[in-house]
Structures are given as C-alpha cells and as structure tokens.
Amino acid sequence: MEADLAEWVLGLDLDFAKKLARVGLIHDPQAKPAATLAAFLKAYIDGRVDLKPATKIVRGQVVRDLNEYFGESREVQNITPGDADDFKQWLVGRKLAPTTIHKRLQVARSFFHAMRRRKLIDENPFEGVKSAATGIKxxxxxxxxxxxxxxxxxxxxxxxxxxxxxxxxxxxxxxxxxxxxxxxxxxxxxxxxxxxxxxxxxxxxxxxxxxxxxxxxxxxxxxxxxxxxxxxxxxxxxxxxxxxxxxxxxxxxxxxxxxxxxxxxxxxxxxxxxxxxxxxxxxxxxxxxxxxxxxxxxxxxxxxxxxxxxxxxTDEHFAAAVRDDNLTAEADADKAAQNAAQQAHVSTCRESQPVVAAHKKTPVLPGLANPCDTVQAFRMAGAGFEPTTSRL
Incomplete structure (x- = not known):
C-alpha cells in the first residue's frame, strides 16, 4: 500500500476493518504477526541465558540446517507437518548417522514447541517426526x-x-x-x-x-x-x-x-x-x-x-553364571540323593510290622528304639483286651 492508504487502514474501526478483510481487500487486523524462521531462531537462542556457550554452538548446527532447508525468510506458520517429514528425509539423504538425525530432529521439535508456546503457530509440525537413534550395544x-x-x-x-x-x-x-x-x-x-x-x-x-x-x-x-x-x-x-x-x-x-x-x-x-x-x-x-x-x-x-x-x-558375567549353574546342579544332585535315601527309609518304616500280643511285654531301651518300633509300641491293642460292650 501507499503510505497514505496504509495509514488510513490502520485507523479504521475494527469491525469495518474485519469486513474489508473478509472480502480480501486488506489483511485480517487480528491476524498473528508473521514470524520468519531465521529471525525467531536467532532471538530464541540469544535469549536462552540458561544454555552454556558450547550448547548454543551445538544447537547452532540445527539452526543452520533449518535455515538452509526452509530458507531464512520462511514464515514459521507456513511450515506444515509434511514439510517437517521432508526435512527429515533431507537429513537422511545427507548420510548423517542415525543418532545425529535423532538429535537434530529432537532439537528442531523443541524450537517449534517454543513457537507454539508463544502463539506464533497453532501446532508443532515436528510433533511425531522422529528417527530412532542407533543403540549403543x-x-x-x-x-x-x-x-x-x-x-x-x-x-x-x-x-x-x-x-x-x-x-x-x-x-x-x-x-x-x-x-x-x-x-x-x-x-x-x-x-x-x-x-x-x-x-x-x-x-x-x-x-x-x-x-x-x-x-x-x-x-x-x-x-x-x-x-x-x-x-x-x-x-x-x-x-x-x-x-x-x-x-x-x-x-x-x-x-x-x-x-x-x-x-x-x-x-x-x-x-x-x-x-x-x-x-x-x-x-x-x-x-x-x-x-x-x-x-x-x-x-x-x-x-x-x-x-x-x-x-x-561382560564375559565374566557369563562365566560366573556358568560356575553358579554347575554348583547348583551339584547341590540339586546331592539333594536328590538325600531325598531318595530318606524316601527309602520311610518306605521301610511303612512296611507291615508284627503285632505283639497284649499280654507280652517287650522291653525297649530308651534311645535305642527304632522310630518305627516306637510307633508300634503305642498301637491300640486288638479286640479281646477289654470286654466288648454296647457303649464302646
């Protein structure tokens, strides 16, 4: 616009200016101010007093990539999720390491998150644009x-x-x-x-x-x-x-x-x-x-x-595990043999024992009695020891 016309537009009543904007004669008077990519990134990095100088240098690599790909004068609200996907492929095409690509996308995402926080864009185009970092194994x-x-x-x-x-x-x-x-x-x-x-x-x-x-x-x-x-x-x-x-x-x-x-x-x-x-x-x-x-x-x-x-x-972890497994196997074998011996002894005790007549006393020396014999000594006597009555 010419200077006089621009001054007249700036002085218009808001409702009337909106009507002119709806028919395309002037820009929306309530539209967000356009922010160019290079200008925002420079102001943002310079304003981060919490970042160390070395960190700013590292993030400067991502700033250069964004400016080179999108152009320094690109308005940030015109960068779409599809553009962000294309930027990722551009990094891949440069044969950068997967970890480098992962980190640069992460930093770019943080830049546009800051734009969204400042109401310069409605959505973060780099949200969801990720690249897996190479494992360190x-x-x-x-x-x-x-x-x-x-x-x-x-x-x-x-x-x-x-x-x-x-x-x-x-x-x-x-x-x-x-x-x-x-x-x-x-x-x-x-x-x-x-x-x-x-x-x-x-x-x-x-x-x-x-x-x-x-x-x-x-x-x-x-x-x-x-x-x-x-x-x-x-x-x-x-x-x-x-x-x-x-x-x-x-x-x-x-x-x-x-x-x-x-x-x-x-x-x-x-x-x-x-x-x-x-x-x-x-x-x-x-x-x-x-x-x-x-x-x-x-x-x-x-x-x-x-x-x-x-x-x-480490290899020592594997070696230690093998040694422990061998010890465990030996312990299990010893335990199995012990259980078998105990089972055999229990089985012997469970064999039928001769019934001793009630009127014959069998002397038992304390400490020498077999556990099975001890159980036998307390068996209930057979019928005939007491007279049978209807109450018993």
Missing amino acids: NRQHFVTPSEIAQVLEACPDHHWRAIVGLSRFGGLRTPSETLSLRWQDIDWEAGRLTVTSPKTEHHADGASRVIPLFPELRKLLAESFDLAPVGAVYVVDERFRKSAMGPAGWMNPNLRTHFTRIVERAGLKPWPRLFHNLRASRETELVERYPLQVVTDWLGNTPKVAMRHYLMT
Whole structure:
C-alpha cells in the first residue's frame, strides 16, 4: 500500500476493518504477526541465558540446517507437518548417522514447541517426526583390569596415568571433570575426593559430588602428588586444561587422538568412545558391589541413564553364571540323593510290622528304639483286651 492508504487502514474501526478483510481487500487486523524462521531462531537462542556457550554452538548446527532447508525468510506458520517429514528425509539423504538425525530432529521439535508456546503457530509440525537413534550395544566395550594395566604401562608420564586412572577407576568425565580436579579436592585422611562437574552444575546440587578415594586411584594420585611441582593447583598438568578451554567453554583438547596412540602402543585395538567406556566400565564394576543409587550418586548420573548408557554385560558375567549353574546342579544332585535315601527309609518304616500280643511285654531301651518300633509300641491293642460292650 501507499503510505497514505496504509495509514488510513490502520485507523479504521475494527469491525469495518474485519469486513474489508473478509472480502480480501486488506489483511485480517487480528491476524498473528508473521514470524520468519531465521529471525525467531536467532532471538530464541540469544535469549536462552540458561544454555552454556558450547550448547548454543551445538544447537547452532540445527539452526543452520533449518535455515538452509526452509530458507531464512520462511514464515514459521507456513511450515506444515509434511514439510517437517521432508526435512527429515533431507537429513537422511545427507548420510548423517542415525543418532545425529535423532538429535537434530529432537532439537528442531523443541524450537517449534517454543513457537507454539508463544502463539506464533497453532501446532508443532515436528510433533511425531522422529528417527530412532542407533543403540549403543555395538559401541560398548568393557575395559578389563588387565587391559587397563597394559594401557597404564604404555602411558608416557604420570599426567597421562592420572587422566586414565581418574576416568577408569574414579569414573570421572573426561576432559571436564578430570582436568578440573585440584589437589585441595582430595582428602587423603578421610579417603574422599570432591569432583567438580561442569556438565551438571546447572542442576540442583549438581555442581560437585563426593566419591571414595578408591585404592587403585589412591596409588596413581600419590605418584602424581610426589612428582607435582611446588604450588601446583590441578592434579593434571594445567597445560591440558588450557588447551581444552575455549571461548565457548570446554572444547575438544585432542586427548582422544593421543589416547588412541597410547592404546595402540599397549598392543590393544582402540575401542569405541574411548573415555566414555572407561567410565562405563567402572560403573559396571561398582554396581556389582554397591547399590545402584549409591553408585549413580558417586558417578553423577541417574539410574535410568546408567541402565541405558553405561551398565554392560561382560564375559565374566557369563562365566560366573556358568560356575553358579554347575554348583547348583551339584547341590540339586546331592539333594536328590538325600531325598531318595530318606524316601527309602520311610518306605521301610511303612512296611507291615508284627503285632505283639497284649499280654507280652517287650522291653525297649530308651534311645535305642527304632522310630518305627516306637510307633508300634503305642498301637491300640486288638479286640479281646477289654470286654466288648454296647457303649464302646
């Protein structure tokens, strides 16, 4: 519209403006303001003060995907469920991993949920658009005590032995928790270790947790303590921490590349999710010795997360079950033989016994009587012992 006409329309009475809108001359005066995709996503991400910088970077990947597929100027109310289905197929066509597709659809769904909460759209087009994440069974690996001994032997120095030990024996997240551990966090006398957790600090009481100073861990930390320079603050050399800290928070400090070389030097094949499986192996061990709620409190996750992402079935579980089955079979065989012997004895007792005449006394020595003989001694005498009367 020209400026004068637009100004006249804005000043119209609401009822009259609705009449003009019904015949298509002007837009509905009560229509929701149009929101473009790029503008909303930027404002939404910038306004989430509860998100860490690193999290915003990860969600930025989904923002780029949505803007690339739908276009930055696309009005959000014009995106339909069918469009959301097509977006999913677009991700599939890019040969992304199933877990990546699952996560990106999950984030996109949360974006449009926020739009619906703000009354910008009537329905969430991504509701029900899901993709199953790949299971983690094929990426799980229990790092056995013998394997971790080989890895520790192959570590180039005490700093790496501390990194590996804190992850495998303490169950710490690497790099964030491992590289945040300070010497003042270790209570040698009480045998406790306070773990600062950057990942869960936004949860209630999640900024830190206390774990036992396990014997395997105490030995490695004592070595590091003896070799630490005067005035050292962190257990692991601070250069590792500096390389892991970026402008957006914890970033990849390239520990995985160096650790892969250490595992190969130990003569082992690098397992999937190198540090995660060290932590998962420790949690699997601890659950066999302590209640689940205790272990998850120590490791800083929940029973649900532990069951889904950490706890594993190992070869030792199968071996132990076989050993228990053999013991059970032997016990069952012994019990069956005992029952058979007892049954034979009962059967002997149930055989007919000779009836002793009432007027003959059979001496029985206390303690030597057969149980069956004892029963016989209390049998009712036969007819003729007392005169028969009509009342008996």
